[in-house]
């Protein structure tokens with residue numbers, strides 16, 4: 081999505097996170113007689129995800145001409161274009177944003193000049209600087225130098241512990257900068273960065289395109305996040321762990337699954353359910369957590385009180401994080417996927433562990449004993465659940481008559497996420513798909529509102545793609561961004 085289309089901060093933040101992984105900062109000193117535009121094109125062909133034009137010695141006219149040239153190149157690759165330091169040039173060429181240092185213009189002043197829709201990056205070396213920048217309107221932070229660098233004189237290094245403290249302190253994405261190259265980048269493996277800003281490792285390379293490609297591959301391994309679904313198997317592939325794994329892949333996250341029950345199911349209904357034993361579910365969970373620790377977890381069909389007890393026990397034991405609980409009770413087809421005596425266990429054992437629970441309207445009524453006829457009722461019920469279990473609540477609006485507005489209720493109160501109603505009867509697995517997409521984006525470090533918005537955007541696309549399979553309410557097109565079915 082082009083950043084200029086951003087409708088609101090959440091959408092801009094989601095677009096920015098896609099742009100941060102390999103952030104190339106230009107430095108013409110390494111180029112000899114190669115034109116900067118040629119070097120940038122090779123970097124873009126190599127897969128850089130954002131470009132920052134950094135010029136310290138050009139006069140204004142030359143700087144503006146170069147900015148317009150490089151911006152056109154970036155937009156031809158649908159890559160955001162950022163100007164270093166010079167807001168006048170950024171505004172004059174309508175760049176996608178600006179990056180400023182601690183010695184440059186004040187962050188608040190820069191934000192006022194740029195307006196809300198442009199990207200504002202700020203350099204920071206300390207947690208205090210990072211928090212101040214976030215508070216004053218920064219969209220991302222450039223933190224470093226994380227290694228000795230020859231790209232900026234007197235650039236003092238910061239420790240990787242300080243880098244990690246900054247990542248933990250702020251909710252905006254952090255890009256590491258300073259001396260990063262393909263030999264040392266793996267040392268950033270355990271940081272929570274959202275990307276790396278690279279200068280000489282790309283622009284001083286004999287083959288810029290190849291250098292960018294290799295760095296992108298190393299960053300991909302370093303930034304790859306994982307998510308675990310603990311849910312039922314839907315033989316028809318439209319819901320359950322099958323929908324979850326397809327969704328996680330489509331959202332750029334490695335998915336893993338522990339199966340709570342097998343269902344003989346298709347688009348017309350559920351013919352049978354065969355639950356896992358508690359011991360075997362526990363063994364599945366141990367085998368996953370002992371090897372690839374998930375950055376996020378979602379639970380779907382949990383079926384029974386004994387299975388819920390195993391799930392809650394293992395999630396507590398492993399101190400799992402970013403837990404999304406989709407309180408699956410009844411399938412779209414009407415089949416019961418949760419024993420009626422298990423609702424209490426679901427509420428008392430899983431909800432307190434949840435970052436977010438995602439009941440649909442009927443589930444919200446069953447969980448609260450309230451009846452829901454309008455948006456005010458949704459807010460009342462969501463508030464009741466949030467107060468009772470201390471978890472955030474997404475009351476889904478898929479069964480609302482005219483729109484598909486969802487309500488995110490957090491300690492900050494209600495946040496409505498508008499949804500245009502897609503005229504498509506094939507809605508099998510919408511809830512599974514949404515909760516899996518939320519977990520995937522939490523795994524990638526998105527804040528909760530950003531993760532829910534990004535997941536809703538993905539879900540809406542999967543519905544709009546209009547897959548039409550089966551004789552009943554058919555499944556979604558989970559791969560709609562990757563491929564077109566004939």
Ligand SMILES: Nc1ncnc2c1ncn2[C@@H]1O[C@H](COP(=O)(O)OP(=O)(O)OP(=O)(O)O)[C@@H](O)[C@H]1O
Nearest residue numbers: 412440476477478479484501502509510511512514
């Ligand atoms: N026709 C539609 N158009 C647009 N968005 C929809 C539509 N139907 C559902 N959604 C969206 O899909 C998501 C899931 O909501 P829904 O209420 O369908 O969950 P659910 O009933 O738990 O789904 P499932 O039947 O898979 O369990 C929500 O974000 C909702 O707004």
Ligand SMILES: Cc1ncc(CO)c(N)n1
Nearest residue numbers: 312313314319320381411
């Ligand atoms: C296995 C499974 N989980 C969840 C749902 C909810 O759609 C379903 N239909 N089947």
Ligand SMILES: [Mg+2]
Nearest residue numbers: 408440511512
């Ligand atoms: Mg559901």
